[in-house]
Amino acid sequence: MDRARGRRGARAARLQSRRRQRQQRYGRFIGFTALGSLIPGVGLIAAGKRRLGTFLLVMLGFVAAAALMAVVLIPNTRLLSYGGDRQMLLLLGAGLVAAALVWLVVALISHRLLEPDGLPPGKRLGGALVVVMATSLVVAPMSVGANNAFTQRDLIGAISGGASLTTPEIADNKDPWADIPTLNLLLLGSDAGDGREGARPDTLIVASIDTHTGDTTTISLPRNLMGFPFPEESPLSAIYPQGWLKPAGEDDLEYMLNATFRNLPALHPEAFEGSEKRGADATKWAVEGALGIDIDYFMMVNLDGFSAIVDALGGVTMDVPRDIPIGNKELPGGGCTTPRGYVHAGDNQHLDGTQALWFARSRCGADDYDRMARQQCVISAMVDKIEPTRLLTQYQSLAAATKDMVETDVPEELFPALIELMITVQSGTLESLTLDRSFFGSMGTTSANPDYEQLHARIAEYLEPSDPDEATDPDDASDTDTSRATGEDSESDDASADPQADDGAENSVDGSLDSPSATETAPDDTGDNPAGEGETEDELPDDEPVETDAIC
Structure with missing residues (x-):
């Protein structure tokens, strides 16, 4: 009888250990899934795809550094003026769409690689919801930005230009006010x-x-x-x-x-x-x-x-x-x-x-x-x-x-x-x-x-x-x-x-x-x-x- 009790106790201990391990694996899965959805590459590294994950992290860092340098080095007025450049708006909109798609694909792949085998349907649904929520924090602003860029491009095309007999001749579009004080x-x-x-x-x-x-x-x-x-x-x-x-x-x-x-x-x-x-x-x-x-x-x-x-x-x-x-x-x-x-x-x-x-x-x-x-x-x-x-x-x-x-x-x-x-x-x-x-x-x-x-x-x-020397x-x-x-x-x-x-x-x-x-x-x-x-x-x-x- 003592042996039977011991066997039952050992079996219960093993089951409890397995539950703890599954919970730990599920918690690790949810955590890295969320982090991988917010930062492309982290989830891939955690899933064992180190080279691909590292490459994506390096590229993300390069893009972030370039954007930061642009904000610091380029005057704000010049940055905002790009909102009037239809070619730049096309590139910006297309770039944001491409980035959003890549971000979403990487998040989905990371989620699939990290997902433990044998998860019940409820926990699998929970993991999917984490991917959707975390990814939307990044993809949604990109989608809004792309939509605004395309809208701005269409707006400029709709209201501007047309042959006129009264507009001045501009020699240099990069410095159009050189001859127009x-x-x-x-x-x-x-x-x-x-x-x-x-x-x-x-x-x-x-x-x-x-x-x-x-x-x-x-x-x-x-x-x-x-x-x-x-x-x-x-x-x-x-x-x-x-x-x-x-x-x-x-x-x-x-x-x-x-x-x-x-x-x-x-x-x-x-x-x-x-x-x-x-x-x-x-x-x-x-x-x-x-x-x-x-x-x-x-x-x-x-x-x-x-x-x-x-x-x-x-x-x-x-x-x-x-x-x-x-x-x-x-x-x-x-x-x-x-x-x-x-x-x-x-x-x-x-x-x-x-x-x-x-x-x-x-x-x-x-x-x-x-x-x-x-x-x-x-x-x-x-x-x-x-x-x-x-x-x-x-x-x-x-x-x-x-x-x-x-x-x-x-x-x-x-x-x-x-x-x-x-x-x-x-x-x-x-x-x-x-x-x-x-x-x-x-x-x-x-x-x-x-x-x-x-x-x-x-x-x-x-x-x-007015004369700038005359203080008023x-x-x-x-x-x-x-x-x-x-x-x-x-x-x-x-x-x-x-x-x-x-x-x-x-x-x-x-x-x-x-x-x-x-x-x-x-x-x-x-x-x-x-x-x-x-x-x-x-x-x-x-x-x-x-x-x-x-x-x-």
Whole structure:
């Protein structure tokens, strides 16, 4: 009996030892499976494949060292600029896909080699789950990176380039700003949409960027500017030697600055032969003639896209000087309908895309010039919000909002340099000039009948680089910029206000940056409101115009 008990005890001890060994083997299997999934080669070495495992570890170390050297030695702006190189994006996306596949295959092979024989189904499933979870920590970010790289490549191809008659010749794409100390970009807000024939860009802003420092000056032009000349190099100069003057009896609205995009290519298609950006070329020539400066490239944003882009950035934060109505429009005979809501006044207000759009576009109870100043506020807030980390986390939604809503004549090979410049802009200064009533009044003119020689001189003076040796107190500089932006350096009265400042277009959600003013005469703009709803040529209530120096 004692012997039988001894045999049973020995058998139990052996079984317990085997269980401990199996548990140890399973624990070792799980541990090396997880480690081999995170670090290719470790699992193979543990499974006895030392040469292959060591080779993979050496290659991984080499790639990691190269990446670290690139981050340390290459400036961040240059690294980010590679996001504009379509060839580099293709290589990056393909490389990440290949690396993810290799990583996954190595993890699966390591798991299979390390798996002990005779594991029950439950433990085998546990091992597989460990592989999936550990590998996803590496493969998932690679997949996101590859997807973003391919999306960025498609985005650049979708919005860029196209034959243009107005883009500068670039001798060296690696240093495109060598001969362009100041880059002038024309930013357009398009009203294209359902129920509208063609596009009429009612938002026109020139961003003049110092290509060395990133210091930027924005100039907001009134859409109702008239009688402007064209630069000598433009074929339109020979057609309109005295400028684009309105013939007697014609509608003013068809000869304003914002009408050039649609009307000039239709009137003179021979002047735009070979161009794929006819409307933009016409508008660039018009702005060049009006301001007396060269316009290098344009970028046009459909207003629905503007709202989506702001949402993709996570909204913007700005000071709202007063309640801004949302969704109202002009009534026949004057006044405005009841808005469906407001962008409420307050400091550091966080606005979503719809609120930011109405802050920029609303004109009921104000005027075009007040709206122009608010648009510059939104641009400044968006520049402040653009950060590399946010772009990475929100990239897919931002790209989706941009692809079908943005158009430009910047060639795709220039995007790396342009992205690098935009990063520099964030560290530079930003000044604003609004060509409003006070600005034209200080010259004794209106936007409907400016003195363009005097306007050219004023713009040249404003854009002249400041003397770096002249130190200026920041508070004083701010005051000076505000005065220049609103034209308050000279006296002006309501008699000099432009009677053509409004077109009376309906202020609707999916329309343009149009909202009829409650302070000016509104000629009938059937182009902006095909249905003609709510339009009137009667003078609207003579409210006091909002002072633009109170904006943000």
